[in-house]
Amino acid sequence: MAIDTRQLQAVVMLPGPQRYEYFVKRVAETGVVWSLYRQGWALAKKEDGTLVFPLWPDSEFAQVCADYEWTGYAPQSFALDELMTELLPQLEQDGIVTGVFYTPGARDVMPTAGLLRADLDDEIRRRGAEGETP
Template identity: 45%
Template sequence: MRRTSEHEIQAVLRLDGPERFRHFVKRVADDQIAWGLWQDGWALMANADGCQVFPLWPAREYAEIHREGEWAAYEARKIPLADLLDELLPRLAESGILPGVFPTPSGKGVTPGPEELAGALRKELENYE
């Protein structure tokens, strides 16, 4: 698992939502890990429609940026890609919770359906076979 440089962090945070989504999919497929925030349960947020959203990031450093305000006591926790695909995304689908792909401090993340995110990750993984 590689460390993300400050230069890369700043460049990626400036990308628009669809570009951050593509970056997330590639990075998570490369590293086999996604990241969330945890404190006696996973951090959740809401989208503009009031739907619950489970925020996910492609590297620890991006999750750490969000450890402020109501999430200050949370810690960045890794989610192995197999767990994301086989357990978390199906559970989110059952619960009506959207994955929040790569939210940034200045904006919301992309909120695909759990099946759409799983499909994008599986398609990217085909490039590694």
């Protein structure tokens, strides 16, 4: 489902914790996660030098950041299962945090890979208990 401009703007303007909640619910719903790629995945750095792997719930949100901060990068999707079983464990092992739902100029929600995995697991279980499917 494509996201219209009004919805895109409304969600981008949400405070970090609400964007994080939107991310978890949307990714559990669609089974797809987005990041940015150009001869390698886009990375950011926290002020202390810790690397951050940015993630978005839809390509449109990733494209906004590509346009403003990662010129030349393009949205690239991967399956939620790949995120949970491969990427998050690897990021945790490498000491890289996740940057959930960056917006231009903001570095808001950066949970550990373990916390993000737990929150996604909880949402997937909740959806299963309510009979919802991705």
